[in-house]
Amino acid sequence: MRKKTDLPTGVKTRKKKKFTLDDVQLFFLSLPTVIWYLVFCYLPMFGLVIAFKNYRVAPGKGFLYSLFYNSKWSGLDNFRFLFANNKATTLNMFRNTVGYNIIFIILGVVLPVTLAIMINHLHSQKLAKVTQTAMFLPHFLSWVVVGYFVFAFLSTDNGLVNRTLQKLGIDTVKWYQKDAIGYWPFFLIFLHVWKTIGYSMVVYLSSIKGIDASLYEAAMIDGATKWQQTKYITLPMLKTIMIIMFIMAVGKIFNSDFGLFYRTTRNSSSLTSVFLTLDVYVYNSMFNNPRPVYGYISAAGFLQSVLGCLTMIIANAIVRRVDNESALF
């Protein structure tokens, strides 16, 4: 152990003496990006201190002044608010965020892998290409646009669904109101799958295409059925990419696709309990609340960042233990 750590540091210090011309040039070449990272990624990280402050904006003064001179430390008060006074909402948003994500993660592995394997079996390459391209389309659309698509179907007065129900003599439903609340979890799950499946299918399909064809030939000669080939060749070969996609998804378990929850539901207040995720809570309390309390919002944001980071590290550690090769970092 000693030997292992000593050697590289020894090498490092020897190297450090010389900062070559090359290094200087490379440093300047990368300087703009480094500045971008410091300003737009690292500064906000320090902004998380707001969670432990009773943040008050000092009018006419800068952010740093407001933060350090105008705002008192408040310890864990902001968190206490989230879990005591605001308990119902907090539980609701954590349940939604994590719950939807778990469903998304499971579907996000099972469905695209299945479809990728199936589409790879199609006899007509042309049909495979055309359908794959069509299924990729939703990935390129924004949630705003998708929100309008949904509205075209679900609008209470003119929507296709209600007009069809009318024709069939069935009672119409006010889709964006309280009585439709039971349908929305399914709508949201469907929309998520609809928008992401083309993308993930392509990721898995390109891995499948990379598998050596001779493996399948050998298996076939040995009399393996299609199912056996899939089970013993394709799936094991996809393992690494599946694990990578899995870790990335698990690391984002406290994040939510804001547009999905906010735009497709039109932020309808009677549906809030179905789509209130952490991101929606933070956004709504910042922009749709006349008197936002920054401390509480930041506390929610802080939990999101820290818990997300922890889950990512834990997921990766577990994968590393099971199969070192597949770990992400």
Place this chain on the structure above:
Amino acid sequence: MSTVSKSAKPASRETGSGMERFNAIRPGTNAAYSTLFILLALLCIIPVIFVIIISFSSEDSIGKVGYSFIPIEWSLNAYKYVWHLRNAQGIPTVIMAFLTSVGLTVAGTCLGLILISTMGYVLSRRNFKLRGLYTMLIFIPMIFHGGLLSTYVVNVQLLGLKNTYWALIFPLCCSSFYVIIMRTFFQTSVPDEIIESGKVDGANQLRIFVQLVLPISLPALATIALFLTFAYWNDWYQASLYIESKMQNMFPLQYLLVNIEKNIQYLANNDMAMSASSDALPTETMRMAIVVIAVVPIMFSYPFFQKYFITGLTIGAVKG
């Protein structure tokens, strides 16, 4: 179904050594799979077609049969009125928003390409002294972030980006994911000899990067450029954070869509709204017309760029 029956000939598979024809799925299974994928493809395309149809329906037709695939009357009115929505300077609001979107997309993509490719190149140089430090710099934001509130507070109160175009450009122009794609490409596809030969000829790193490395990295640059282009074109979120609703002239197209959802009248500037009596505005179809204007450029361009996306995704999936 003609595609299916034609494709039943296994010989149409181009790849493989010829053995595959014996390993293909049965024609019946193939027909079932084909049907499934045709249905899925339709499911993904039909909403777009639906919205296009609605935008060409007359307001009358919508009153009678609602949003329908078969309107009883077609009409170009929606587009006519959208054209007549003017801002205070007399420029059509939609054209203004369209140009804003194009401008932001071009500027953001160029800036992003510079930031991402330089960082990717520097990280790909194995004997760069700060390489370890830079790797951490790139890596940490992938697993930890400041969250919306502190990002917002920093951007608005510290950097003063509220109601500026910079607020719509900077937050999206770089990401660790793209940097890693770029670095991986440079590491695997740019031979060290080229860089060495540049050094022997006395070129500095900037020249080596611009004149030797970039020209042979066009596929990766194209991939990143496309990721960025679609991200900027589809962005409404940054605008909803940083552009106040009174700054109508700064709205990109997607954010215009967000706003007309609330109230289309509000976008019709006084005089124009007067001339077209406000009840007559075909608001339902106008919204859909603007959706179509935002979607059509994407719909017709992405099939051509798809392959670059796939390259990007597969490079990106290689772990760093």
